[in-house]
Amino acid sequence: QPRSAPRLTVIGTGYLGATHAICTAVLGYEVLAVDVDAAKIEKLAAGEVPFFEPGLPEMLAKALESGRLRFTADLAEAAAFGDVHFVCVGTPQADGSGAADLSYVDAAFTGLARHLDRPAVIVGKSTVPVGTAARLTALVQDLAPAGTDVEVAWNPEFLREGFAVEDTLRPSRLVFGVASPWAEERLRAAFAPVIAEDVPVVVTDLATAELVKVAANSFLATKISYINAMAEVCEATGADVKDLADALAFDDRIGGRFLKPGLGFGGGCLPKDIRAFAHRADELGVGQAVSFLREVDAINRRRRARTVDLVRELAGGDLDGARIACLGAAFKPDSDDIRDAPALDVARTLHGLGARVRVYDPAALGNARRAFPELDYGTGALDVARDADVVVLLTEWAEFREIDPGALAEAVAHKRIVDGRHVLDAARWRAAGWDYRALGRNFG
Numbered sequence: 416q417p418r419s420a421p422r423l424t425v426i427g428t429g430y431l432g433a434t435h436a437i438c439t440a441v442l443g444y445e446v447l448a449v450d451v452d453a454a455k456i457e458k459l460a461a462g463e464v465p466f467f468e469p470g471l472p473e474m475l476a477k478a479l480e481s482g483r484l485r486f487t488a489d490l491a492e493a494a495a496f497g498d499v500h501f502v503c504v505g506t507p508q509a510d511g512s513g514a515a516d517l518s519y520v521d522a523a524f525t526g527l528a529r530h531l532d533r534p535a536v537i538v539g540k541s542t543v544p545v546g547t548a549a550r551l552t553a554l555v556q557d558l559a560p561a562g563t564d565v566e567v568a569w570n571p572e573f574l575r576e577g578f579a580v581e582d583t584l585r586p587s588r589l590v591f592g593v594a595s596p597w598a599e600e601r602l603r604a605a606f607a608p609v610i611a612e613d614v615p616v617v618v619t620d621l622a623t624a625e626l627v628k629v630a631a632n633s634f635l636a637t638k639i640s641y642i643n644a645m646a647e648v649c650e651a652t653g654a655d656v657k658d659l660a661d662a663l664a665f666d667d668r669i670g671g672r673f674l675k676p677g678l679g680f681g682g683g684c685l686p687k688d689i690r691a692f693a694h695r696a697d698e699l700g701v702g703q704a705v706s707f708l709r710e711v712d713a714i715n716r717r718r719r720a721r722t723v724d725l726v727r728e729l730a731g732g733d734l735d736g737a738r739i740a741c742l743g744a745a746f747k748p749d750s751d752d753i754r755d756a757p758a759l760d761v762a763r764t765l766h767g768l769g770a771r772v773r774v775y776d777p778a779a780l781g782n783a784r785r786a787f788p789e790l791d792y793g794t795g796a797l798d799v800a801r802d803a804d805v806v807v808l809l810t811e812w813a814e815f816r817e818i819d820p821g822a823l824a825e826a827v828a829h830k831r832i833v834d835g836r837h838v839l840d841a842a843r844w845r846a847a848g849w850d851y852r853a854l855g856r857n858f859g
């Protein structure tokens with residue numbers, strides 16, 4: 416750690432906070448991670464990452480070995496220790512209005528501020544409605560013994576689950592929302608090893624930094640729903656959305672990333688972020704500017720309903736008593752996260768319609784079982800496919816892509832499959848005698 420390096424705290428050791436604390440400790444900073452959940456910090460301190468993230472357990476081992484990463488439940492200790500404090504707590508959807516629940520963010524900022532008696536920067540990383548940082552600045556400076564020597568900054572996080580370590584060590588960009596050159600200097604010092612890797616830095620005001628995050632996620636969600644809207648049109652015309660997407664992707668102004676049609680987006684970010692953004696825009700009187708986000712959300716939900724329809728069609732029109740094998744539960748592969756998971760939404764709807772649903776996922780079974788004990792779970796793809804009337808692929812795990820149509824055929828009662836993620840080779844499966852269906856594709 417260079418002599419001038421600030422000491423860091425990370426408040427909230429969920430997905431984002433744990434990754435940030437672990438990676439910055441490995442990069443050479445002295446880091447104190449804070450959480451109110453004693454069980455969580457005990458696990459982390461013992462070297463156990465409480466969620467599935469490739470590469471992170473190895474990084475945690477390194478961080479602990481270095482002696483630079485420690486844990487506490489005490490905000491007073493954090494205030495005494497740190498120069499730059501990162502707030503990484505969640506902002507879940509509060510209610511049906513789509514508004515974000517800011518109670519954890521407010522509690523972290525105010526709880527810390529009360530103990531700050533020397534200059535410090537509190538950096539928000541959580542995704543918040545634009546205007547939150549300005550509101551928190553007033554609150555924090557009022558509460559902190561150090562007054563206006565405590566500054567608020569915003570540093571939105573763009574990491575993807577499954578690539579958390581890579582995205583933290585080499586992010587596509589760093590965005591620093593700051594109110595003074597001093598806060599900018601502190602942030603630059605807190606990210607020096609990352610900046611040294613030629614990562615671009617955008618320095619801006621607080622409101623812009625808050626907006627960058629929701630604007631980025633809204634764009635990604637819109638891109639996915641755009642191609643899924645095209646899938647709906649394809650279905651009505653006999654066209655093929657896979658060929659359509661492939662052809663669009665050659666135009667590098669459009670690009671093929673996030674243009675994969677299928678069951679659509681889920682997870683703890685994209686769905687809630689577009690709803691919270693639409694809600695915030697309404698509050699600000701500019702709801703019309705982003706009213707398309709409600710359409711993006713509606714298109715996305717229709718994909719789930721349409722997947723259920725396809726399964727019903729394949730099952731002969733009636734789901735009651737039909738045996739359905741669901742491959743996948745996580746909202747995306749290489750994750751055990753089931754928040755707003757399209758896969759489980761489909762599985763639960765099928766179950767509700769009377770189907771005998773069996774679910775398998777390589778990483779998310781534990782979480783799925785806890786959240787939805789009413790579903791039946793199996794130990795592998797072939798296991799859940801035993802005697803199935805229809806197989807439906809809902810999360811594109813690598814091991815599902817590699818399934819051999821011949822081997823699966825021996826397990827099932829009927830060779831019928833819905834590929835909810837467009838990852839299987841349709842020609843190969845059809846040649847093996849399967850009735851293969853996918854959203855937005857027609858096979859005569």
Ligand code: UGA
Nearest residue numbers: 572573574575576639673674675679680681682684746747
């Ligand atoms: C997303 C953003 O990609 C990150 O940049 C951001 O930091 C993060 O949210 C966040 O706000 O914290 P993540 O939720 O990990 O990251 O997942 P993505 O890889 O973006 O996938 C989101 C969903 O879109 C998944 O359900 C995925 O299956 C779906 N998707 C993605 C598609 O349906 N089609 C695509 O072409 C791409």
